[in-house]
Amino acid sequence: MNIRLLVTFPLAAVLSFPALAQTSPSSSQDQSNPPAATQPTDTATATGKQPLQPPSREGFWGRVNPFARKTYVKRQTDPIRDRVNELDDLTAANSKGIKDTDARAQAGIKLASDKADQADQHAIDAGNKATVAQQSAQQATTRIQTVETVVGNIDQYKASNQTEIRFKPGQTVLSKNAKDALDEMATSVQGQRGYIIEVQGFSSGKGQVAIQNSQKMAESVVRYMVLNHEIPVYRIYLVGMGNAPVENADANAKHISGGRVEISLLKNDLEQLSSNSSGPATTTDQQQQPK
Secondary structure (H helix, E strand, O other): OHHHHHHHHHHHHHHHHHHHHHHHHHHHHHHHOOOHHHOOOOOOOOOOOOOOOOOOOOOOOOOOOOOOOHHHHHHHHHHHHHHHHHHHHHHHHHHHHHHHHHHHHHHHHHHHHHHHHHHHHHHHHHHHHHHHHHHHHHHHHHHHHHHHHHHHOOOOOEEEEEEEEEEOOOOOOOOHHHHHHHHHHHHHOOOOOOEEEEEEEEEOOOHHHHHHHHHHHHHHHHHHHHHHHOOOHHHEEEEEEEOOOEOOOOOOOEOOOOEEEEEEEEEOOHHHHHHHHHHHHHHHHHHHOOO
């Protein structure tokens, strides 16, 4: 019996040490460690709190306590768990901030790209308008130069066509061949501008008699062209030359025998101006039509 008591007491003392070890470290830690406010705050964490400080004393068993209880372990791990949760929240907030910043940056880049595309389109439109304006300016310059040329040569007529009508001596009536020749010349000037018709009559004989006969033959030609082809009278210039000498390329000047009328069609550059004015205007209208 005494032997059992001797063995039981030491065993009970040994088993009571772990319980004392669980309670004593906390009190000793509270007494040995100063408050967190009194410790230096040189280094701050991402959460703005001071780093966790390891306890200066770990109890009777040191850092590893084989008889630790759940409350002891929970008391030691709760601060670490709180810091981990705070770090997770901070990481999530940073990730959200990064995503928001990236989204705003992408939106800004897209907006800048759209503005650049609009600026490019405006530049292309401006270039096209400048090209059209340059073409219009060139056309206007060409028209002005043409008008200046025509105005400078408005009284300069050039022979375009010439017809000769023969008459028998003492006759002023137009023959069938004469009318056909006049019809051909009158048809060529229908709807045209910038022309005049010169009619010169020549007759055999002498003095005023020859002049009057040549005048009558020329008047018959003018009368036919005005009545049958509606040629304006102001475009026809008539003169009776009588028995004036006629220049011949193969021989010297000589008087004619019988009667004849020379009809000459003379033109200036007014018709050319009309055609040039209508041509560029049509081209400009085609360019301005929508595609």
